[in-house]
Amino acid sequence: MPEITEITTLEQGAKLTSILDINNTSTVQALSLLRIGVFIPIKRVKLKNGLDRPVLKSDVSDEFRKLEFARTEGFENVMITGPALNFETDFRVWCGVIRAFNTYGYNSAKITFSFQEFAKSCGFTSKQLDERLRKRIHDALVRIRGQVMEFTKPQVSKSYIGGLLASGGFDAASDTIELVADPKLWELYSIDHQVLLKLNVLSKLNRYETAQCLYAYLSALPQNPAPVSFARLRDRLCLTSSVKEQNRAIKKALDKLKSIGFLLGDIVRKDGENYLILHSLSQKLALKKD
Incomplete structure (x- = not known):
């Protein structure tokens, strides 16, 4: 291994919990979706100025060919195309x-239930429930x-x-929402092969979308992963600034994750x-007050 010329310590960690307890404060997510560039940081100023979100097209074959549906049908190539999704609302x-x-x-691909219940599941409070x-x-x-x-x-x-x-759609008059799943891709919605994320951690990282993205990505890595290169993190974040600026943003985000x-x-x-060597992750945090 080449000589290490720089080292920075990131403190405050604990063992990663393996218990998936989905409730109003937790969510389980497909590992494959967290590892690829579907949900990415999008600058608020860009959206505020009415600029279009980038449309991303990603080769996700390595992750999605593992789905039972893809294996059964023999699909080897999988592409996903669509507008970039952010963490503040879309995630x-x-x-x-x-x-x-x-x-x-999973008795039916279509479900209809209370819109207020859905908003709460998204992490929004009843006080936020307005037009x-x-x-x-x-x-x-x-x-x-x-x-x-595309498979x-x-x-x-x-x-x-x-x-x-x-x-998907909702009716404010009846206070209901209707969601219809893709019947071929139930694995994306089921708990199997998924990881627990804490909604209060995402809330604590509000307006720190780079940190939110890295929180989701790192949570989806296997335990005791090999060193993660910043090149891999830059690819996951889909940032468009210079490599120097991207590295600075990544370090700032990692410092934020360390601080909580x-x-x-x-x-x-x-x-x-640069490489990130992970010693431990903690999903059960005693979140500090700012």
Whole structure:
């Protein structure tokens, strides 16, 4: 191994819990979705100025060919295309979708239930439940519905086109929401092969979307992972600034995760690249007050 020329210690960590206890403060997420660039940091100023979100097209074959549906049908190539999804709203709404399908089971691809219950599952409070929030949730459902997943065999001898959500909508008058899952992709909604995330941690990281993204990504890694290069983190974050600025943003995000007690690890530098060596992660945090 090349000589380490720089080392930074990240303190405050504990053992990663393996118990998946989904409730109003926790969400379980498919590991595959957390490891790829679907939910990414998007600067608030960009959205405030009305600039379009980037449309991302990613090769997710390595993760999604493991799905039972893909294995059974022999699909080897999987692409996902759609507008970039953020953590502030889109990920919260996706958490609500996951919880809904886990709560109401898999007897039918379509479920209808209370919109207030759904908003609560997304981590929103009853005080936030107004017309503005309903529009945020509506727009997030549009973007989630816009994620197109293409499964193909070599030379496209067979294909399937699906998505994260088949359809969704709500009725304010009856206070109900209707969600329809993609029947071929139930594994994305089931608890198997998923990881626990704490909604209060995401709330604690509000407006720190780079830290939120890294929190989700690192939580999805196997225990005792090999050193994670900053190149891998830059690829996951899909940032567009210079490498120097991206590295600075990553270090700042890791410091934030350290400050809330999520991780213990070191940043080392070798061959001109930074690497994150994880010692431990903690999902059960005694969150500190700012």
